[in-house]
Amino acid sequence: GENVEQHPSTLSVQEGDSAVIKCTYSDSASNYFPWYKQELGKGPQLIIDIRSNVGEKKDQRIAVTLNKTAKHFSLHITETQPEDSAVYFCAASTVRSGSRLTFGEGTQLTVNP
């Protein structure tokens, strides 16, 4: 089955700096890669996703890049703000896995004011 590894497990940055979280996946048939943000006491919320026919996607301060050859994808947050502090999860799925998403282990991002 699919295996998703996520690094780093914790990340601390100063407000205004950029943050990068990286994930690798094992199943070359994976074709959908969402990122979820989980704030304290809440459920994960989708913030951006990318499909395998696209190499990069941006939405304001967040962007995701995908390298299918190397089987890794990354989340980039620019101009970080204290409200970006949360746990971020990457995930991957394939068509044949149906609705089964495999999540990474999460990254606790702390943005220091």
Added chain:
Amino acid sequence: DTAVSQTPKYLVTQMGNDKSIKCEQNLGHDTMYWYKQDSKKFLKIMFSYNNKELIINETVPNRFSPKSPDKAHLNLHINSLELGDSAVYFCASSRSGQADSPLHFGNGTRLTVT
């Protein structure tokens, strides 16, 4: 308006008891899920229902039994609770059961078994 709501938010109970968690979504989605998040924040799918039909049943003890009375509701009943069942349980829904259909999560039920 809460899109995916689950109750209770906190559940403290003793080993051996039976408990239920309820979930409702008002998004009109066809597919609902139960996920378990352990103390290390790892998220793992337990069950998935599409239009009241079970489509994913991961390796979960049969003490856990999901029930979907209609496509807007998915409840989780747990028998003979054990200490290792302590975790946060998240209900989620998606428009379809397709792999690229975004998940909408509830805010979780923190289960503590003493």
